[in-house]
Amino acid sequence: MWYLAKLIKGMSIDQALAQLEFSDKKGAKVIKEVLLEAQEMAVRNHNVEFKSNLHIAESLTGRGRYVKRIRYHGKGMFGIMKIVRCHYFVKLVEGPPPPPEPPRTGFDQAKEYVQQLRNRTIVNTL
Numbered sequence: 001m002w003y004l005a006k007l008i009k010g011m012s013i014d015q016a017l018a019q020l021e022f023s024d025k026k027g028a029k030v031i032k033e034v035l036l037e038a039q040e041m042a043v044r045n046h047n048v049e050f051k052s053n054l055h056i057a058e059s060l061t062g063r064g065r066y067v068k069r070i071r072y073h074g075k076g077m078f079g080i081m082k083i084v085r086c087h088y089f090v091k092l093v094e095g096p097p098p099p100p101e102p103p104r105t106g107f108d109q110a111k112e113y114v115q116q117l118r119n120r121t122i123v124n125t126l
Helices: 002-008 013-021 027-045 106-119
Strands: 054-072 078-094
Touching: 002 013, 002 027, 002 054, 013 027, 013 054, 027 054, 027 078
Parallel strands: none
Antiparallel strands: 054 078
16 A cells, blocks of 8 residues: 555646556555545535646555454464554645656765754754
8 A cells, every 4th residue: 555655646636546547456446446535525525626636745554453363273273364454545635736856866865964964063062
């Protein structure tokens, strides 16, 4: 789910639905249903004029219920099954999607880190 949530973040609603249509991951079907429901709610409850004039501002997942169960094997042995669920949150905003940020290189990150080190101050000194 996390991979799909990160994939569609910042896309327009139509583009995100097209990406999810051709994804073979299990969570793609669930996220697609959530997006369609959110799109309908935006038009019905929040006075959005055109349902295709939306973009995904936030798309994130969270850890849901985590349950352990026992699976019995032969000869008195057993195994532990983990049943994992997750939460999915989406925020749609009206208007065209913002332009994508250019990728930051390692050199840019290092320059920013050095600048941050130079700007720090030591407390209780002259």
